[in-house]
Amino acid sequence: MSNRLNTTPNDLRAFWMPFTANRQFKKEPRLFVGAKDMYYTTHDGRQVLDGTAGLWCVNAGHCRPKITEAIREQAGELDYAPAFQLGHPKAFELANRLVDIAPDGMSHVFYTNSGSESVDTALKIALAYQRVKGEGTRFRLIGRERGYHGINFGGMSVGGIVGNRKMFGTLLTGVDHLPHTHQPAKNAFTKGQPEHGVELADELERIVALHDASTIAAVIVEPVAGSTGVLIPPKGYLQRLREICTKHGILLIFDEVITGFGRLGAPFAAQYFDVKPDIITTAKGLTNGVIPMGAVFVTSEIHDAFMTGPEHLIEFAHGYTYSGNPIASAAGLGTLDTYKEEGLLTRASELAPYWEEQLHSLRDCPNVIDIRNIGLIGAIELQPIAGEPTKRAFNAFLQAYNDGLLIRTTGDIIALSPPLIITRDQIDELFAKLRKVLMNNI
Numbered sequence: 001m002s003n004r005l006n007t008t009p010n011d012l013r014a015f016w017m018p019f020t021a022n023r024q025f026k027k028e029p030r031l032f033v034g035a036k037d038m039y040y041t042t043h044d045g046r047q048v049l050d051g052t053a054g055l056w057c058v059n060a061g062h063c064r065p066k067i068t069e070a071i072r073e074q075a076g077e078l079d080y081a082p083a084f085q086l087g088h089p090k091a092f093e094l095a096n097r098l099v100d101i102a103p104d105g106m107s108h109v110f111y112t113n114s115g116s117e118s119v120d121t122a123l124k125i126a127l128a129y130q131r132v133k134g135e136g137t138r139f140r141l142i143g144r145e146r147g148y149h150g151i152n153f154g155g156m157s158v159g160g161i162v163g164n165r166k167m168f169g170t171l172l173t174g175v176d177h178l179p180h181t182h183q184p185a186k187n188a189f190t191k192g193q194p195e196h197g198v199e200l201a202d203e204l205e206r207i208v209a210l211h212d213a214s215t216i217a218a219v220i221v222e223p224v225a226g227s228t229g230v231l232i233p234p235k236g237y238l239q240r241l242r243e244i245c246t247k248h249g250i251l252l253i254f255d256e257v258i259t260g261f262g263r264l265g266a267p268f269a270a271q272y273f274d275v276k277p278d279i280i281t282t283a284k285g286l287t288n289g290v291i292p293m294g295a296v297f298v299t300s301e302i303h304d305a306f307m308t309g310p311e312h313l314i315e316f317a318h319g320y321t322y323s324g325n326p327i328a329s330a331a332g333l334g335t336l337d338t339y340k341e342e343g344l345l346t347r348a349s350e351l352a353p354y355w356e357e358q359l360h361s362l363r364d365c366p367n368v369i370d371i372r373n374i375g376l377i378g379a380i381e382l383q384p385i386a387g388e389p390t391k392r393a394f395n396a397f398l399q400a401y402n403d404g405l406l407i408r409t410t411g412d413i414i415a416l417s418p419p420l421i422i423t424r425d426q427i428d429e430l431f432a433k434l435r436k437v438l439m440n441n442i
């Protein structure tokens, strides 16, 4: 007997969709059936301009030939190789190429399959590093309110989004949180980094005073918080966090799952802000979002601390069946080639001034209470409809989709992060469409 709710092949009910209003979607489906460069094609044959690089991941645009070809070739040559105690050449080649573009001092790469896995891997590396160094009393992890670090237990615990946490019990113990840096009363409509808020980094001193530095392994933050609505670090904030971490022997982890691979106009946010973390988490743009893959970057100091003891023993008891998968590695190489040939890892810095100007031109639209931007990222915060939080932005999302524009919303904030290949004409198209949506009484 079949478990199927319906035998029609295109019935939508069996798939429980992630982070989706399932009932609304299934009443009014939005399916993409094709994509090329900056545009998606919908099931009803319309073109939709991609204002969000998929989910902040398709940095080189869609269906790029080098990446497609690399995947096709690899699938016919070596489809899978065990990831433990065995290897294949492309995983090593990719690691070398990644280290070449990483911030100075990042010398080793640990592969995962997603941003969430990168975060949990980074937290485990931090805890284990403190222990192999003889500082095993450092078991605490410090995250930040409004942080998003994926949805596995580690990332959820250091993350600061109540809706993602409240259903899941006690989460990891020994976690504390810095305050978030969103201060619209002081910083609304700032272009680039806000002037106010550097002192929020000093809250780490308060947390250290409460728990004692000898119990704290690591602090994890997104250099620019993306998923909770684009919270841009105040001037000097990340530098101050770095200073306090160094002073107390605490590792600093930058979660660069969205800022990695050119989003701000440098390969990594660490380079853009000129702040050196000890560990960097990545995923998304690593393979242009095409094949699941993540990578955690560490310094040689961290890596080398594990390389002790008998040589036949595994140094770090962690890894995934698909760590460094051959097809993902090939996709990563094709992606890095595309980024390099087209200068995409720095292109956002050329586009940023025009992007900023066009984004802020929406300031006169109704219900807009803040606009903020950095690199090729923009956010428009809307006044919530009284008693119906999130609805105004969701209405904007639905209307934009119907008008041929993909935006992303979180709460009542519209977030924009187009592929880094966007042209000035397409920036104009994006903001003309968005203006129409915002003027339309959503």
Ligand SMILES: Cc1ncc(COP(=O)(O)O)c(C=O)c1O
Pocket (backbone or CB within 6 Å): 113, 114, 115, 116, 117, 119, 148, 149, 150, 151, 222, 226, 227, 255, 256, 257, 258, 283, 284
């Ligand atoms: C900063 C950050 N960390 C982690 C994640 C989780 O990545 P994934 O959805 O690939 O698990 C995301 C996803 O948006 C992210 O923005």
